[in-house]
Amino acid sequence: VREGEVPGLNPGEYVVITVKDTGVGIPPENLPRIFDPFFTTKKEGEGTGLGLSMVYRYITGMGGAIEVDSTPGEGTKFDLYIPATTQPKPEPEPPKKFESANLLLVEDDLTLNKLFKNYLTKEGYKVHSFRSAREALKFFEKNQPDLAIVDTMLPDVSGDDLVWTIAKKFPRTPIIVISGKKPEAEIEKLLQSGRGCFLMKPFKLPTLSEKIQTLIERRKKSPRWN
Template sequence: MKCLLRQLVGAKAGNYVRIGVIDTGVGIPPENLEKIFDPFFTTKEPGKGTGLGLAIVQKVVHGHGGFVLVRSKMGEGTQFDLYFPASPSEVPTLVHYTRSLPPRGRGELVLVVDDEVEILDVIRRVLENHGYSVIVANTGAEAVMQFINHKDEITGAIVDLMMTDIEGKALISSFRKVNPQVPVIAITGLLDSGSVSQEHAAAILVKPFSATELLITLHRSFIEWIRTPRPSRE
């Protein structure tokens, strides 16, 4: 009961849409059910998981005014139910419009940093298909090395704030020390980007985002960063 009440904190009366996810795995031990949404809690071996997945899921659902319920039985499996507030019965008329893409890139070199290889590949393909050149890194150390090696060629960087081996803010600060003229876009799965501000990042994108949002943000960041005075490199 205590675990259920904790999951319902902040829930409001009303109609909801439920999305259920069920597995037939080994189940979650009762003593862990109260901890699974805690940031960095994991039962995996060191280096095999960050313990942030369910914490991010719950934060995103809460951000939409919903809540998450979990039921699990050892030896049978686990069920997660995501509840989102339903739209009112009178749905307003949708206004359809076309959001045009920004001008194509001209071969500008962009560094993309994310510890998830699949996300790296998707962003790389989106940028390359729109005329940009791309180099990637999936660790903080590799990102710093790439930035140093290409400090005079890189025109922009896209950095995941939730890297497993280094804090995103610290990584961006490292870039600033090498070349403060390069605009950096921070990407995150959390609605609250924490202490990252315009002093560190030219823009912040919250996952999930579309290819159009990425391209528009990158283009605007280039323009705004050029217009804003920055300290010169020593």
């Protein structure tokens, strides 16, 4: 890429990934907003508006860029520019893993549910994932995971209600609340008391893993939560 050829990119070598469809296209008035968190033209319950926002954050965080070309009625093309390197990446020190840890994941968005589950499984955790509060509570009837990850925007029961149920019935289970909005004051107070933590979407996957490890380690050192 030469200087000024792609807005926002420094001159250099890049790997370019092109994703193209032949769908309905994106109206010109929506193009400036497609990477905004929670912007979506889908019906309620069909999308979170976080997919493109997360991709944009990851690509630009690596020093890359995304170009979009869309024609209504014909389709859309995304060009993802990722910095190329010939330098070998140093091997990072393997992080401490809790391979025997069982995690409960409650996330109604199918894409995010699969993303979180696949990542955490590769990290060495055993993940039991559900897309509704009722399914999660049925699992809790016969099992007690080492930690629960709960989205507050659920289709059947309020995620806040699920958090309170877990906190009261299973006081030794740490809780990570994930959402695109700040939790209610009482939930925030509960988490700040040492029972868990909150992650605002979108967040980096390694951050989720770090929070899990911190809470599980704290649980092992202090079996009785305050």
